[in-house]
Amino acid sequence: MTLLKADFDWKPLALVPALALIALPAVGSGSTWITLTVAGLAMGMIIFIIASGLTLVFGLMDVLNFGHGVFIALGAFVATTVLASMTSYTQADSLWLNLMALLPAMLVAMAVAGALGWVFERLIIRPVYGMHLKQILITMGGMIIGEEMIKVIWGPGQIALPLPESLRGSFIFGDAAVEKYRLLAVLVGAAVFAAMVWTLNRTKVGLLVRAGVQDREMVESLGYRIRQLFIGVFVVGSALAGLGGVMWGLYQQTVLPQMGAQVNVLIFIVIIIGGLGSTTGALIGALLVGLMANYTGFLAPKVALFSNIALMVAILLWRPQGVYPVTNR
């Protein structure tokens, strides 16, 4: 076992604290740095929740799903409806009651996004297996239709998604203010990551997903139906995007029908940085992107989006297949 541990590639993992440390002298003030770092980690965790499903979808079936963003927006809009119907819980000054409102909002958003994912796979993805160009076109088309349907149901404008009462405001550590909701986002993201790592490493279905990402034909040759596995991963990935949408909507405190398309660019940067098909890679990529966006947003707002693309380019120059390349691809 010691050999296995020694074999783990720590370099990409070290990039996250390295980026944070490099930013410290540039930001100057320690308290601002803590605020930005926690904000970056929270944003990274939310992006990870969204991107984790997408990277497995690509890894398992070589499907480029540019429509992933629609599940984000759908999850966020479903949450606005659920939370609006539970104002007595969200406005109560009790963390317990607030979480009791947030939990069903997340679960319903995941269920609706997962169900739409199932339909999306059947109607849109299935006819275009193995055809990348058609996948890009048709999944983008699917996202446009999804956005328009959201406008039909919830209207074209933006809707406020206020934070429940006890998640507003910040904890003060010395001079540093850390928003309570951001800590919650980090905790939820860490829980999702832990659940994914456990499933992928400790269950047979998880092993099959990892094996399928490497060599799907061999998984079939061992007697398993890769299509069913893929549908399962697609539905779970869509549900996670829905959860990420709720988290993202609460982070921005407002939701827009186009929010999926806005986040799409970031999540593709994340899964490319991580190595297509790698969950741990997606986590590292998401944290790097979240931190980078917050540091540059503070230091040089005009280069904020460019900075993430520059980050991706730098990492691809170092590791052309992403930080944790999946073998056999």
Add this chain to the structure above:
Amino acid sequence: MSNLLTLSGVHTHIGAYHILHGVDLVVPANQLTMLLGRNGAGKTTTLRTIMGLWHASQGTVTLDGVDITKQPTPDTVQSGVAYVPESMGIFSDLSVRENMLLAARGARTLDDIDTTRLEWIFGLFPAIKKFWLHPAGKLSGGQKQMLAVSRAIVEPRKLLLIDEPSKGLAPAIIQNMIAAFRELKAAQTTILLVEQNFNFARQLGDSVAVMDDGRVVHSGSMAELAADEAMQSRLLGLSLGSHQ
């Protein structure tokens, strides 16, 4: 001797290419049948067609009297066929143990795998036990081949299809493989083995089929072919020189 597997007039197309031109092949039960032939003769395509990874456009494949021609690959596996591809199909990022667990379809955890069978496999290939927790991608070529064969036999199967197990292996490892296949034969396993190394084939085969240009051009007993050098040079001349 009954035949476990029968291919009758099998044609296979891959895209625009017509690869198999009416393959007739029988694999007798409880024997090791060697499928020989030069590069590009259609041996691998034959195995893939049996597995359903490519489907026959014409002809039939029957296993134990059941038509499996149009069956999806997972169903063929459930019918009792195990496949070791030429690429070995090892999941490099998974450990040896995890590779074995996936191959045992009926097992949810390692505890569900028949321990006696596992010990038997460890006896055949001690390296599997030694590197049990190691990432499979770190194994040497020979050890990967051992893992590929171990995966195929982790549960009892009716038929093993093995594609060029000696390819790229050092002579000492090949002898190790031969010893393991002899034990598998002794355990009454039916095997269809594609090979280009005639020395390897001669030591193991009970019966033999030789392919050329997408057809089986000779079938008979291995002993007969091994004893007849003229026949060897006529059927395998092109491949013998480079592999003996």
